[in-house]
Amino acid sequence: MQLIECPWCGPREEVEFHYGGQAHVAYPADPATLTDEEWARYLFFRDNPKGTFAERWQHAAGCRRWFNAVRDTATYRFQAVYRPDEPRPEI
Amino acid sequence: MTHAGIPELPAALWRNPEPKRSYDVVIVGAGGHGLATAHYLAKNHGITNVAVLERGWLAGGNMARNTTIIRSNYLWDESAAIYEHALRLWEGLEDDLGMPILFDQRGVLNLAHSLQDVREGVRRVEANVLNGVDAQWLTPDEVREVCPIVNTSPDLRYPVLGATYQPRAGIAKHDYVAWGFARRADAAGVDLIQDCEVTGFTTDGDRVTGVSTSRGDIAAGKVALCAAGHTSVLADQLGLRLPLQSHPLQALVSELLEPVHPTVVMSNAVHVYVSQAHKGELVMGAGVDSYNGYGQRGAFHIIERQMAAAVELFPVFARAHLLRTWGGIVDVSPDASPIVGLTPYAGLYLNCGWGTGGFKATPGVGWCMAHTIAHDEPHPHNAPFTLERFTTGALIDEHGAAAVAH
Ligand SMILES: Cc1cc2nc3c(=O)[nH]c(=O)nc-3n(C[C@H](O)[C@H](O)[C@H](O)COP(=O)(O)OP(=O)(O)OC[C@H]3O[C@@H](n4cnc5c(N)ncnc54)[C@H](O)[C@@H]3O)c2cc1C
Ligand SMILES: [Zn+2]
Numbered sequence: 060m061q062l063i064e065c066p067w068c069g070p071r072e073e074v075e076f077h078y079g080g081q082a083h084v085a086y087p088a089d090p091a092t093l094t095d096e097e098w099a100r101y102l103f104f105r106d107n108p109k110g111t112f113a114e115r116w117q118h119a120a121g122c123r124r125w126f127n128a129v130r131d132t133a134t135y136r137f138q139a140v141y142r143p144d145e146p147r148p149e150i
Numbered sequence: 151m152t153h154a155g156i157p158e159l160p161a162a163l164w165r166n167p168e169p170k171r172s173y174d175v176v177i178v179g180a181g182g183h184g185l186a187t188a189h190y191l192a193k194n195h196g197i198t199n200v201a202v203l204e205r206g207w208l209a210g211g212n213m214a215r216n217t218t219i220i221r222s223n224y225l226w227d228e229s230a231a232i233y234e235h236a237l238r239l240w241e242g243l244e245d246d247l248g249m250p251i252l253f254d255q256r257g258v259l260n261l262a263h264s265l266q267d268v269r270e271g272v273r274r275v276e277a278n279v280l281n282g283v284d285a286q287w288l289t290p291d292e293v294r295e296v297c298p299i300v301n302t303s304p305d306l307r308y309p310v311l312g313a314t315y316q317p318r319a320g321i322a323k324h325d326y327v328a329w330g331f332a333r334r335a336d337a338a339g340v341d342l343i344q345d346c347e348v349t350g351f352t353t354d355g356d357r358v359t360g361v362s363t364s365r366g367d368i369a370a371g372k373v374a375l376c377a378a379g380h381t382s383v384l385a386d387q388l389g390l391r392l393p394l395q396s397h398p399l400q401a402l403v404s405e406l407l408e409p410v411h412p413t414v415v416m417s418n419a420v421h422v423y424v425s426q427a428h429k430g431e432l433v434m435g436a437g438v439d440s441y442n443g444y445g446q447r448g449a450f451h452i453i454e455r456q457m458a459a460a461v462e463l464f465p466v467f468a469r470a471h472l473l474r475t476w477g478g479i480v481d482v483s484p485d486a487s488p489i490v491g492l493t494p495y496a497g498l499y500l501n502c503g504w505g506t507g508g509f510k511a512t513p514g515v516g517w518c519m520a521h522t523i524a525h526d527e528p529h530p531h532n533a534p535f536t537l538e539r540f541t542t543g544a545l546i547d548e549h550g551a552a553a554v555a556h
Contacts, residue, residue: 061449073449073451074451077440078440078441080395080442095541095542095543096541098541099393099540099541100391102484102540103393103484103540104391104392104393104540105393105395107382107383107392107394107395107396107442107481108383108386109380109383109396109444112442114441114442130441132396132441132442132443132444132445133443133444133445134445135441135443135445
């Protein structure tokens with residue numbers, strides 16, 4: 060189990076958090092114009108890198124707020140956490 | 151027979167050749183799927199100028215780490231067809247491989263803990279029977295007859311309200327299965343090459359013409375990806391994006407115990423599944439860790455939850471000692487079904503997305519992959535499992551029958 064830093068509450072145990080997958084996936088700007096192929100990309104296709112990954116987490120058993128994190132999927136180490144309105148930090 | 155009924159194997163199982171510079175078919179990944187594909191390429195199609203490339207040691211990935219549960223009680227027609235094809239092959243596999251694999255059809259129970267579980271289970275039993283898959287619905291008393299150590303008291307937090315039961319399901323000895331396929335493929339002339347990591351591809355337009363590896367470039371008429379959790383890492387090299395997420399999945403074993411557990415018990419709702427290995431360890435699995443990961447280890451709190459569920463369902467395990475835990479990396483697709491078949495690249499074939507449940511498919515998928523490669527066209531059993539289904543919407547939603555939370 061590892062400590063995860065909530066941007067609002069500080070470090071808390073992993074069990075308090077809910078995982079939300081890849082971050083910065085924007086809802087289509089003009090959904091009515093999307094082809095089936097583009098809908099498939101939006102709904103089902105996410106990055107799956109071995110290494111640095113920007114992803115969403117929720118502090119489900121704490122402040123219940125969503126935030127973003129940059130984490131290494133090979134070591135599981137969190138490299139940065141940041142609020143949803145903040146840009147992805149350079150690592 | 152030697153140790154506790156584990157049969158002895160021949161001293162040497164396969165050659166360790168240097169890679170040639172060119173093959174008709176290169177298979178990436180020497181797990182069960184890659185090895186079974188090589189075996190059936192040789193046996194069913196006479197294609198033997200084949201290499202299986204493995205970055206680590208043969209069958210050291212998920213094949214070495216899984217809990218070996220074999221069953222075919224999936225919901226949809228497409229899944230029932232491919233898993234039942236596999237189960238029929240399992241039933242004749244010792245003869246085919248000429249080696250013991252300790253395939254033991256001791257039956258599998260999938261427990262129901264809520265009214266919704268019961269309805270889903272009964273529906274699945276009906277669907278299985280229509281597909282010629284053996285399946286029964288058991289009441290709690292009948293569950294106790296099949297597996298007397300399951301706690302069927304109504305006082306549990308998640309009481310056992312019944313179970314689906316597949317009597318022909320069971321377990322096998324995973325290493326022997328891999329080595330059996332490896333030995334047969336090797337004898338047919340297939341080169342099994344360990345310590346050879348595929349790092350990229352050579353292409354000519356939209357045709358794949360070979361692979362780059364840690365031991366040099368190797369040309370190939372056809373390339374098949376059987377790399378389980380690392381498939382999207384490989385496909386990224388071609389700019390081919392796949393609807394897969396890789397997650398750690400853990401399992402663990404207890405110390406050796408007298409035979410106490412006659413069958414396989416799975417519970418989707420409380421996230422544990424248990425069988426007793428041939429030597430006597432209790433083998434237990436859990437759900438996947440929620441986050442993406444490639445570290446081949448998982449989080450401790452998953453084990454804690456899994457143990458809590460196990461001890462509640464099997465009070466007799468309360469004093470058993472945990473011996474060791476490990477993790478594998480499984481590639482999960484959005485509909486919990488595999489992706490097997492052709493790709494936008496000519497000469498490149500995909501076999502991935504088996505998630506937490508691909509061991510049971512090993513002979514069946516090897517058979518279908520070999521057909522797909524040999525004929526450049528899917529076998530009827532893998533034809534529905536295309537990459538295109540995520541665009542057409544013809545999904546094969548098996549989250550309910552996958553039996554592990556993911
Ligand atoms: C803990 C756990 C429990 C499980 N329990 C069950 C179960 O009870 N029943 C069931 O049906 N399934 C189960 N599974 C799932 C099952 O193990 C997998 O679906 C199945 O093994 C996948 O196919 P495979 O055997 O080819 O994969 P693997 O054995 O993982 O083979 C893939 C191989 O590819 C190699 N590879 C990857 N990248 C490269 C590269 N770039 N170059 C060269 N080689 C490469 C890897 O090293 C690996 O050996 C479980 C999995 C885990 C982790
Ligand atoms: Zn918080």
